[in-house]
Amino acid sequence: MGQQKIKAAGEYANVPIEQVYQQFKTSAAGLSHQEAAKRLTTYGQNAIQRSQRQSQFKLFIKNFTSLMAILLWVSGIIALFAGMLELAIAIWAVNLINGIFSFWQEHAAQKATDSLRQMLPAYTQVLRDGQQQRLDAVDLVPGDIFTIQAGNSVCADARLISATGLQVDESALTGESVPESKTVAYRPGDGKFAETNIVYAGTMAASGNAQAIALNTGMTTEFGQIAQLTQNQRDNVSPLQKELNHLTQQISLLAILIGVLFFLLAIFFVHYPIAKSFIFALGMIVAFIPEGLLPTVTLSLAQGVQRMAKKHALVKELSSVETLGETTVICSDKTGTLTQNQMTVNHIWLPSGEYKVTGQGYVNNGQINIGQQAYTFGQLHDLDLLSQISVLNNNTTVKAPENSGQQAKILGTPTEAALIILAEKAQLDRPALQAKLPRQQEFPFDSERKRMTTIQTVDQQPVAYVKGALDGLLAISTTILDNGQVRPLTDQDRQQILAADKRYAAAGLRSLAMAYRQLQPQTTWVQADVEQQLTFVGLTIMADPPRPEIYAAVAKCHAANIRIIMVTGDSALTAKSIACKIGITSDQARVVTGDELTNMTDADLKAALSDELIFARVAPEQKYRVVTMLQSIGEIVASTGDGVNDAPALKKADIGVAMGMTGTDVAKDAADMILTDDNFASIVAAIEEGRTVYSNIQKFLLYILNSNLPEAAPSVVFLFSRGLVPLPLTVMQILTVDLGTDMLPALGLGAEKSEPGIMAQPPRSHNAHLLNRRILLKAFGWYGLIAAILSTIGYFLTNRVNGWTMANLATGGFDYRQATTMTLATIIFCQIAAALNCRTQRSSVFRIGIFSNRKIIGGIIFEVLLLLALMYLPELQIIFNTAPLRGGEWLYLLAIPIPLLLIEEARKYWLRRRSTH
Structure with missing residues (x-):
């Protein structure tokens, strides 16, 4: 039975626990086994249900039903009805190979993983009939009493019954990097998911332990609701898919109109029989349909995918x-x-001075200070005492990575891990300190006191080491340690400390205060008696630092006119500080919090998006709203993220980019691209690759289309001679160019490297098309026109050399296969020059290296070898109506590429000169 919707967990935060027991018909002893079994039937398993995926068969069929694919299927059918079986088979084979290749590429990249299930723990400790037992987490039901321990994932939305030093990492839901303290006492907190006595499924206990009552399970949890929002999003049609559909419509309309025109001219002008006129018109349609376009685009994109994988983007x-x-x-x-x-x-801030922390130690005025392994206060510098407090008042363990490519594993909180690493930089031996200064008692951190205290034995005397938030700790301090001397804490000292803390906070940094107190020996101590009359030692200043490579990546985005908008669950102060520091925005940027965003109308949000903007403390549905609004004003949006809260926005965006190392599997499932190194710079490299792929598609589109005119010119000659001049090019020979000789050089163009300055250009207009006026003019009015003239000349010259006259043609005694072969060969040799000319738009091909693209050179060699096979293999001569050429014809062919290359180089040189004046 499907799960029954109950109230959101946050609605139980301010309800007395006895009422919660009553509403869920449970008690501190938990449910009975019998009642739990009933509820499991009613509410269903505590699991995330996945949206129904398309079957592999439907995914397979999808690759054969694009507009271009349908056009090729229809072309094959027309060829079949025209009695041209070989042509039909060839066209269908191209479609089949392309569809299979596309399916294989996407299937290999899109391995569907049950990520949401993997994020939930496999087992949990539950009270049933008053007895604690280990239970599979999928069998947990609302009303169950379960245990949470440090390192455990939370398996349901739950209300705390008891808690000791519990801190929960909610970054997967909120984006906040610092764990939240959780207590039984209710306080609303700042932002969504911040209630102090509520824990949520999919988060993790960083420290402490607790007992809780399950409120929502499975799809009714906040985690499940986000998953449902993600699953309900439809897959968007990519701009390229839209553009290819548009291009197919353009080409189809052009080919059909030309075919109909030539069909009518053949009947009424040449007086051809209807059947022959139809085959003639079909040849024109085949000539203008770039059968190789679809496989070439697919293979070019596949090459782009492979290049991106090398740059850490899957x-x-x-x-x-x-x-x-x-x-x-x-x-x-x-x-x-x-x-x-x-x-x-x-x-590190001390009353005696400020220290910068480096990999070598603590630096003050150029002097590097290394920590001392001293165990008596009189032998310790203030700095060393602060370091000892950092590692001894600490419950976190940092495990070294097993492999060089892995990160260290933190068992505890990131804040305490930072303190351990701080001491390591000062070369303090933590195990030795723990052995020499053993812990006697601990008062765990809680969100009310905002501090943690441990009592250590130092020089055979008990000493309280305290760390916590500055405001609370300063209030209970009466003395201060200054250059090894303890003196009274004055108002001037307090103002100095608070001023330093404010200065750090303005830079987006967090402070953690350290203090101590020498105690009288006894067996146990009371917290209230210990945490008073402290001696203030100093502040540790910490932050989640920007990635080192982020500065250059952001600058590259700005140069490319790509806007970056930070959308985070972190605090407004921290968000703006980081955004300004790495150059995303200026100090004038507006920060919109989640609460403000809730009250903004769509019109207000649209207006705000036109200026510098940062979003902080936003909820999942709000991230989704920001992406949606940007798309509504015509932006092409890439949304990045790593948490569960990012998944809806990742799914909605034109490009969802998930982090591969720190990202949740939920985010990876929703994304279109995964960064294996979690490096923002990899996004910029991927954008550059995307621009290059589009540019290369235009290059091989130009290359493929420029052969259309010389393919059609022979039919025009035939038409205007009223059928007296035989067709200089057969349909099978046209197909040889489209599917044979053009393919490999076109694929080589798809592998062309970025032209200089590609990231200094703004993103192309959303209304720009692959097939534009510039490409059409160059394809038909320049490259194509030259090839048409040369191929027609080649045809007539060969016929003339072979003794062609109107008389022997009329009697049917003339074999003109050598002339048709010459027409085909001339087009191919013109394409050799075109392949080199299409490599750049304005730059000289000699500057980038004429042999630097080995795939193009290999493609040129292949088309020459294919031409030789067609001319000299008897079996192929019959199918393609070809014959061997003689020495004079070969001299004509060999003289074609170099002049065409030099003429194009002169045109590009003129364009470069004109752009500089």
């Missing part, structure tokens, strides 16, 4: 490669995307 859909090149806005998460998601101490 693309799941081939068409997404090109969409990246059209991106105008990147909606970027902060934590783990722009920053390293690793809290790092970068400064």
